[in-house]
Every structure is written in structure tokens, then in C-alpha cells.
Amino acid sequence: ELKVEQNPLFLSMQEGKNYTIYCNYSTTSDRLYWYRQDPGKSLESLFVLLSNGAVKQEGRLMASLDTKARLSTLHITAAVHDLSATYFCAVVPISSGSARQLTFGSGTQLTVLP
Amino acid sequence: NAGVTQTPKFRVLKTGQSMTLLCAQDMNHEYMYWYRQDPGMGLRLIHYSVGEGTTAKGEVPDGYNVSRLKKQNFLLGLESAAPSQTSVYFCASSYRFDREVNEQYFGPGTRLTVT
Numbered sequence: 001e002l003k004v005e006q007n008p009l010f011l012s013m014q015e016g017k018n019y020t021i022y023c024n025y026s027t028t029s030d031r032l033y034w035y036r037q038d039p040g041k042s043l044e045s046l047f048v049l050l051s052n053g054a055v056k057q058e059g060r061l062m063a064s065l066d067t068k069a070r071l072s073t074l075h076i077t078a079a080v081h082d083l084s085a086t087y088f089c090a091v092v093p094i095s096s097g098s099a100r101q102l103t104f105g106s107g108t109q110l111t112v113l114p
Numbered sequence: 115n116a117g118v119t120q121t122p123k124f125r126v127l128k129t130g131q132s133m134t135l136l137c138a139q140d141m142n143h144e145y146m147y148w149y150r151q152d153p154g155m156g157l158r159l160i161h162y163s164v165g166e167g168t169t170a171k172g173e174v175p176d177g178y179n180v181s182r183l184k185k186q187n188f189l190l191g192l193e194s195a196a197p198s199q200t201s202v203y204f205c206a207s208s209y210r211f212d213r214e215v216n217e218q219y220f221g222p223g224t225r226l227t228v229t
Contacts, residue, residue, distance in 0.1 A: 004156070009154075031216075033217070033218075041222070041223075042204065042220045042221060042222045042223055043157075043204070043220040044220075045217055045218075045219070048217055088156055088157075090156070090157075092216075101147075101159055101162065101172065102147075102157075102159070102218060103159075103173075104156030104157045104158070105156050106154065106155055106156050107154075107155075107156055
């Protein structure tokens with residue numbers, strides 16, 4: 001059974017600080033997704049990581065993927081209040097076949113304090 | 115281009131009642147998915163479809179049925195609702211996996227309460 005573990009589950013940080021969210025998964029995967037969810041809202045796609053060593057950046061967020069370590073990170077630089085949300089990673093195991101089913105982590109609830 | 119839409123947005127059911135949730139997408143996606151999200155958890159896959167007329171079970175299919183009679187629509191049915199089915203339901207759609215990115219696009223969600 002595929003397990004996707006995120007840590008931390010809850011994160012409070014001061015504006016202007018840096019921090020990293022970790023996503024570990026337990027099986028071979030060839031792609032990983034990061035999503036953002038605001039309270040009461042749907043999921044918004046942030047990044048799609050397709051290969052080992054992939055790095056993508058958008059604004060203050062940067063995501064990376066190490067398929068050998070089965071680890072992805074989401075790094076936050078100089079946090080601002082607008083980044084407060086819940087962040088999910090989701091993994092597509094190679095064994096999932098043609099449907100490319102996503103398995104989600106439990107999410108990291110980020111609160112950026114003034 | 116509306117993307118992925120879901121109907122209804124909110125619903126309260128009594129135990130034993132039935133209902134159908136409708137998902138529609140206008141992006142000509144081949145694949146469609148139904149997930150549920152419970153507090154403090156990520157999304158869990160209920161059922162999915164890789165094409166018109168085909169459906170398959172996901173991680174938590176018990177108590178649900180689905181149908182995909184048209185490519186753009188994916189219906190989720192609860193035949194006899196139970197309190198354990200209180201959740202937020204999300205529909206998603208994507209292109210076939212052999213496209214490079216195969217990103218899933220999510221609908222706005224349906225908040226269901228079963229009393």
C-alpha cells in the first residue's frame with residue numbers, strides 16, 4: 001500500500017521567514033504534484049514534478065523531487081500572509097496503470113503570522 | 115470555459131436517503147475522478163473513469179456507485195446514505211496519462227452532511 005507522508009502537518013511561521021515542507025512516499029513514482037487549498041475552497045495546482053532532480057519555482061515557492069530518496073520538498077522563501085493555506089503533495093505510483101491515480105498526503109496547514 | 119463544475123454545492127441528507135452528485139467538465143478530458151475529503155486528511159479516491167461507459171473502483175468505493183454515460187459527465191450516487199459519508203466530495207478530470215503532464219483539475223466541491 002502506498003503511503004504518502006507530509007511533515008509538518010501544522011506550521012506557523014513569521015512573515016519574512018523561510019521554511020520547508022517535506023513529502024515522503026513509499027513506492028516508485030514517476031511524477032509528483034503539489035496543490036494548494038484555501039479554507040472552504042477547491043484544490044489549485046502549484047507544481048508538477050516529472051523527473052528525478054526536477055525543480056520548479058513560482059514566486060516564493062520552490063518544489064523539488066528526488067525520486068531515489070522518494071522525497072519532495074516545498075520550500076517557502078520570505079513568507080507572506082497570502083501563502084497561508086493547506087498544501088498537499090500527491091503521488092502517482094508507477095503501478096497505478098493507465099488511470100494515473102493520485103494518492104494524497106494528509107496536508108500541511110500553513111499559517112503565516114504578521 | 116467553465117472547467118470542472120459540480121452540482122449541488124451543499125446538501126443535507128437523512129440516513130437512508132439517496133442522492134446523485136453531478137460532475138461536468140468542458141475540457142474534453144478522457145479521465146474523471148471522484149474523491150472525498152475528511153477533516154485533517156488528504157483526498158481519497160472513490161471511483162474513477164478512463165472513458166465514456168467505463169468506471170473502476172478506487173481506494174474507498176463502498177457505499178457509492180458511479181456512471182459515465184457521456185464523456186463530459188461523471189455521476190456519483192449514494193443509494194442509502196450513512197453518517198460516515200458526511201464529507202466534502204471533489205470531482206476531478208484530466209487528459210490521458212500518455213500526455214506529458216496529465217494534471218488533474220478539480221471542481222469546487224460538494225459539502226454533504228448525513229444526519
